[in-house]
Amino acid sequence: MAINRRQVMKRAISVSALAAFPNISSAMMTRSKKPQRVVIVGGGFAGATAAKYIRMWSPDLEVILIEKKTAFVSCPQSNLVLSGHRTLQQLTFDYHALSSYYGVKMIQATVNAVDVDNKNVRLDDSTVVQYDRLIVAPGVDFIYDQLSMLTPEIVETKIPHAWKAGPQTQLLHEQLKAMPKGGKVVMTIPQAPFRCPPGPYERACQIALFLKQHNPTAKLIILDANGDIVSKKALFKGVWDDLYADIIEYQPSNGVENIDVDTLTVDSVFDSVQADVLNVIPPQRAGKVAELAGVINVDKRWCEVDFRTYESTAVQDVHVIGDAVASTLPKSGHIANVQAKVCAAAVIALLHEHDVEPEPVFGNTCYSFTDGEKAGHVAAVFRYDPKTEKMAVMPGGGITPTPTLLEGEFADAWAHNIWSDILR
Secondary structure, three states: OOOOHHHHHHHHHHHHHHHHOOOHHHHHHOOOOOOOEEEEEOOOHHHHHHHHHHHHHOOOOEEEEEOOOOOEEOOOOOHHHHHOOOOHHHHEEOOHHHHHOOOOEEEOOOEEEEEOOOOEEEEOOOOEEEOOEEEEOOOEEEOOOOOOOOOHHHHHHOOOOOOOOOHHHHHHHHHHHHOOOOOEEEEEEOOOOOOOOOHHHHHHHHHHHHHHHHOOOOEEEEEEOOOOOOOOHHHHHHHHHHHOOOOEEEEOOOOEEEEEOOOOEEEEOOOEEEOOEEEEOOOEEEOHHHHHHOOOOEOOOEEOEEOOOOEEOOOOOEEEOOOOEOOOOOOOHHHHHHHHHHHHHHHHHHHOOOOOOOOOEEEEEEEEEOOOOOEEEEEEEEEEEOOOOEEEEEEEEEEOOOOEHHHHHHHHHHHHHHHHHHHO
16 A cells, blocks of 8 residues: 555654653553543643643543634644635634544633642633643733733734734735735734744745735835844745845844834834834733743743653643743744643653653754745754753754745645644
8 A cells, every 4th residue: 555755744743752752651551540630721732732642642531621712723834824825724623533532521711710729720601620730831922011002902903913823814814915006014023032933934925925926016024123034044035035025125123112003104123114014923922821820930921841741840730831831942833742742741650650751852843835835944853951951952953945846745744744643
């Protein structure tokens, strides 16, 4: 029987997960004297992965996944919605397999409080859910302290960030379509760290592609608070010069200082510019649930963890995974997925009173589309360093110097395989 590349990659994900956690097999065979419950808050790349793998590796544990949304919407590839090369429907998936096949108990709700002393979370309908171990995968929230004019209503209807795939992504696409000929798009990028380091620059490619095809005299002005492109610099610089030189104007070290929401005028460090379409990506921090659990302890934004278990250094029996973690690791979907597996293995070991993996190792690959079909990637391997107690970069990995059609095919295969690994 022939095996295609996608099948090989899918099998590789499962095999590598087992190889990375050799203590799992014995933990799976151990039955607890009493039922133990793991509660996971957040059903994105990190939380849904953790729920699936805990149940898959240790069926004796009860797993409750609390997620406020009815469906999983992938941020990876959502920038392609802006150019018209993807639809949100193509990036939207249900949670059915987690409950029906793996036995994860799903609760659609918002967590309003976390009581770490009594080990429970309170939902928006006042239901109290007890836990033995709590995993929070809250993603990111946005910091509008310096941009108070961007009220929730303005963000939802007029100046979207579109940094969480969903209605705002579609709104930004519709705004691009309705923009006058020869108009001006202004996109702002916050100071790093933020979710998906190459994401804003991939977005620039997709907006520029749309303008090139539908509004070729229009311009895209990028106001970047960072001193330079923070990820895949050579890749994006090359593409912008080759494909979008007449469209993209990139301004580094030029962060936002004020916004007139009526005229869509942005005052930046060096200039003032009026937009027809304004996309403001705000600074970010760990999501609200992390604050409720008391695990935000780095710069009032992020959560410090033990990288062998992802247990918070601030609160016992509470683990943090995904974008909320304070580290030099990129805040990517792939990192969230592999962190969840390390955490899942550690939670199983701790609940069964086994030793955890002392030096977890994992890889990260991130693809970026530079037009509708071509892509490039960056990859790296990380291992826990006992001396620094951090994840250290290991030999291996690399970066694509130029985008190719083959890389675009790999990017699609990667996306479908990681979606399957999380949800199927």
